[in-house]
Amino acid sequence: MRVTADRSVCVGAGLCALTAPGVFDQDDDGVVTVLASDPGADQRPDAREAADLCPSGAVRIIE
Numbered sequence: 001m002r003v004t005a006d007r008s009v010c011v012g013a014g015l016c017a018l019t020a021p022g023v024f025d026q027d028d029d030g031v032v033t034v035l036a037s038d039p040g041a042d043q044r045p046d047a048r049e050a051a052d053l054c055p056s057g058a059v060r061i062i063e
Contacts, residue, residue, distance in 0.1 A: 001039065001044055001047070001061060001062070001063055002037055002061070002062040003023055003034055003036065003037050003039060003047050003051075003059070003060070003062075004034065004037070004059075004060045004062065005024070005032040005033070005034050005058050005059050006057075006060070007031050007032060007033075009058045010030075010031045010032045010056055010058040011055060011056045011058075012026065012029070012030030012031060013054070013055050013056070014026055014030065015050060015053040015054060015055070016032055016050040016051075016053070016054055016058075016059050017032070019046055019050040019053060020039075020043060020046035020049070020050040022035065022036060022039070022046075023035055023036045023039050023043050023046065023047045023050065024050060024059070047061060048061055
């Protein structure tokens, strides 16, 4: 699994950081930052959920 985020389309909703805090964070402007582009097995379900919840589609999971 690889996690990516398109910061140019992020709307700063923060659902990613709330859902998978070990994988995502937000910078001072509220834009997504990927903390773990290759999350561990225990973080993968939360990363997938974060991608599903992202309202702008900025968060992507590549299997």
